[in-house]
Amino acid sequence: MEALIVVVVVLFIAALLVASSSVRVLREYERGVVFRLGRLIELKDPGLLLLIPAVDRMERVDLRVVTLNVPAQDIITRDNVPVRVTAVAYFKVIDANRAIIDVENYYVATSEIAQTSLRAVLGKADLDTLLSEREQLNADLQQVIDQQTEPWGIKVSIVEIKDVDVPANMQRAIARQAEAERERRAKVINAQGEFQASKQLADAADVMSRNPATLQLRYLQTLVEIGASGNSSTVIPLPLDILTPLLGKLHGTDVGDTHDGTSAAGADAPVEDIDRSPRNGVPRLGV
Template identity: 60%
Template sequence: MPTEVILVILAVALLLVFAFASIRVVREYERVVAFRLGRLRGPLGPGLVFMFPFLDKMVRVDLRVVTLTIPPQEVITKDNVTARVNAVVMFRVVDPVHSVMSVENHAVATSQFAQTTLRSVVGRADLDTLLAHRADLNEDLAQSIAQQTAKWGVEVSVVEIKDVEIPEMMQRAMAREAEAERERRAKVISAHGELQASQELRDAALTLSEAPASLQLRYLQTLLELGADQNSTVVFPLPMDIIGPLVRAVEQVTSAPEETKPADPVRKPGLAVVDRPLEGDSR
């Protein structure tokens, strides 16, 4: 085989190897930040990207949403309660060039800044706010973190406080407080029920007083209910219009003047009264 043919074959093989070594495939959710001899070429992709070996260097950047878990942080709330709080941060890269040029590792930087921001925001709130108004704290966290990460080409979409751990003594105190609150509500509801029942009873009494016959029917119904139980004792209610004259007569007798009462025999102290028979009495 002639030498020229061998050289041509070697040259073609080298070109093929060089071509295959220069081709890079960039996925749809990725971008490539390329540098040629240290100078920025800009973001490339998606699809086929040609990179010259030994001349170009590329950094792949994922554009998908990344879920970052913040480890538990020891926090002292505004009312001096120690708590352990962890959170979840969701972010994505919106500017690949800034995420590579402005910060060494945007994921680590976002995690560290989220931890410090979590301690700062939770430390400004009391325990009740941390437990009952968590949405407001999440919004403050998201705004604080997004304001810093925007310089790195990172967009923070969601920040959620995941779990709050408080001391066992504080848990028992909160349980007693919740129990006392439930008892208070039960007493208030019972009082309102008694008030409504008394109002209904008053209305029923007014209605019955306007119709005496209905009161008599109510008496008869009560007697039927008592007789259905086969009791040995029957309580018979007497209406006031029947026993009223008797009560008034007793009051008149008890309130009569003293002179109308029969005079009692006068007895002196230490002397006994003896009824002696008269003369001529046959006794």
């Protein structure tokens, strides 16, 4: 009797083990790929799943987006510059059956494809393109990787270049190039400003030449600006039409000339003579 009880208990425990091994629960983001005696049967949806013990074998497939960190790759650009590039890729399984049947390990396979595609695509670009046109290179990488993983039921949605490590000597060269570019832009902007200012000054001079009163107003405005500057000494410029009569009186002549080209003081005005007798080694001017 005791032996019978032991047998019953053993059979009950074995039945529980078999039942537990045949019951599966799939989450909402999982799918079950079931093989029955080695043959693929229909894909199992989320929920409670019963398998035939020792007959069915199931592979879980996660349908969520997977973040793949592409290891750093040493790349020679088209202009023969060695760089070290790291990237990140985002992909998801869209066909669970093909992801299990067509490739042994879709995660490892996708990682290897991403590394080789990174070297192939970026090796065709020069350094300036690699540093300035990231968006276009990201789009090219995504397209190339997705085309190769599509037969496996893998969809690569995003590929982003993370870091580009440039050698120190190239960094100095890039810095010098950027500095030269900024200096060129500064000179161009300065030249454009000078050109525009000269055009405005020419227009202002043309307007002032039509009305002499504007010159006098500009003169008074200049005096106001000089007086408001707070300088200890003030320089007052005098117009030429005021200085000319004074200079003429100092020389004993009038301002204007006669119609025949002689001075207004008369044609018989004494002419200056040069006393060439040496006096202290310097010729003397006399009237």
